[in-house]
Amino acid sequence: MVQKVHLGSCCQPSRLRKVAIVSWASSRFVKDTKQNIFELACGPGAQILKNTNLDRKDIDALLVSSCTTEQYSSTIISEMLGLKPKVSHRVDNLCNSGTNAIASAYSLITSELCDLALVVGAEKADSTGNKLRWDVTRGAFMLPVHWAAIFARAHMRKFGTSEEQMATVSVKNHRNASKNPNALFKKPVSLEQVLTSKKIADPIKLLDCSAPCDGASAVLLADERNAKKITDNPVWITGIGQHTNSASFANAASDLCTIESARMAAQDAFRMSGTKPSQIDVAELHDAFTIMEILAYEDLGFARKGAGGKFVNQQNIAINPRGGIIGCGHPVGATGVSQVAEVAAQLAGRAGSTQVNDCKTGLVHNLAAAGSSASVMIMSV
């Protein structure tokens, strides 16, 4: 009944304020920090406040991304950081929480409700976000590895993707993580080590999987005028796509070889930013399992459908230079924020030991369980 409409304006496309990522920080991702969720969350936020030397009064939004069951965590974290923001709440959507919160922060700034928005993602390794008890169509197993195994087997059957190709993703991401001081896994692994690691749910082996851990990350977003005062290297958010498919695996994954939510989110993000997959220099892809990175190659348009397995050896795009989720660990609510922090650092030329040469345009791809929802974000300098 209602058609999608976009109102015209006398001054498109500059009508809306531009938004940049101007600062970022991450904790080390480790098995157990011995910190509670609040202490853990405050680390990167405090680091950003120190690095930018901002007056705390100027931070007018604090969004928290976490699957914690603690109540009003954003208000508690505000107080612990010495902030009294206008807007503060927690965003919860499993692994996709972090990019959801950053998209919300973007829209708070674009809509002129806020100028400077801090997004903090934090999770403890024992978070209830690691377990789902709603959807028995995932096999009543509750563990993500079961749907990953179904995706992997389907792709192998339909396109001939091999266990070696999946293992190659793990080798690459562990190698990248070995250069990242914040990563959970610091040792490179060989193809043989991956292939002979313990079978968890055939064909997924232990080293095809990411691991839950403690971790926190934060990014600071600013409107254009403030961004240019804070940094010489603002990283502009140029495209955002989000899509929610279905909580049920049976409905979310009607085609077991495509994550439909990611495909649609990517379409929207590329359209909004006016870029194409071939223009991406650096990308953080949601590799909770090796097969998920291969599916992402295809769903984002880096490779044609079915060619993801062969794409693992490409060198044109720097994919998961920090080590991805497999190498860095997967603190659920922090993951999306840490992905954006990494791509922002890369584009600003400040990624340190994981820096990729000559990157101007970057992409973040984030998913919640089995692709039930997805976010794609495009940034450029």
Place this chain on the structure above:
Amino acid sequence: MVQKVHLGSCCQPSRLRKVAIVSWASSRFVKDTKQNIFELACGPGAQILKNTNLDRKDIDALLVSSCTTEQYSSTIISEMLGLKPKVSHRVDNLCNSGTNAIASAYSLITSELCDLALVVGAEKADSTGNKLRWDVTRGAFMLPVHWAAIFARAHMRKFGTSEEQMATVSVKNHRNASKNPNALFKKPVSLEQVLTSKKIADPIKLLDCSAPCDGASAVLLADERNAKKITDNPVWITGIGQHTNSASFANAASDLCTIESARMAAQDAFRMSGTKPSQIDVAELHDAFTIMEILAYEDLGFARKGAGGKFVNQQNIAINPRGGIIGCGHPVGATGVSQVAEVAAQLAGRAGSTQVNDCKTGLVHNLAAAGSSASVMIMSV
């Protein structure tokens, strides 16, 4: 270091898209619906989809407001409502969650990431959102009534506010609720009944308090073009103010006679909408306890500081015509959404048995625990 700036534009003030509330629905608020949180949440959303006859594909955001500890509830509720929105996550900030979620939905539309955003608030009576275990400065009692008693005693001491004045708020709100078929409490109460009801924490008595309950509410927000297609009576959101003070009672309430977060949120909302307190025809105020409504009169500028007690008998502004939180019950995550739904219904002239005559401009005031955070929203037709 960074100064607050607002960029100029060639086409102010029409640069940003206007946002309207175009449909709303609420469940009955009762002690126990026998429904789980998901079933409960779906009721009002399904009602809105039915009332508007919208194609489900056109709903491109679903935000859920709740203190539930269930994971990825917004994706589950999306699926149960037959929606596949772009944006979907849960917003958590105690009693303030609902208005936080609506402000987020507003900014998603203004920023052009979405056109039609459904906000669903839902809570079970046994929600963990009714208890806090973080801040021992509230007296380690964990129960909201203890800070309410401190506020009441301070106001009585400083301004001579009486127990009768507080009780008058309860009488008014119970009387209003008696006309509201969705309200938890359907019987009027007398001044004497309030004054002689059981003392909970002196001077707060049982009938000065709201009660937890099961309840759900939903509102649909739309950009201007869609709004005018959906309804002849769009209710425009003209002002939003939000402020976060402190999670600790000791810090949040440095002046025990002012809810500073509400005062600042109101300032911002009035400034944004270009209205004054005297222009408000109808208001939903956060009366979790009778003293909180009296504080709100002052913090919003309806009465001068200290004169709130005498303001209880005024007739110029229709305050809490649905019965407020005291009359309707307090399903924490649903409360803010139900407040906005009520004011929208009033302004559209569709509030049925609780309709107030000639109201053009309305206000919603919402708080989280002890004023740790506050939202003020102004709407008009």
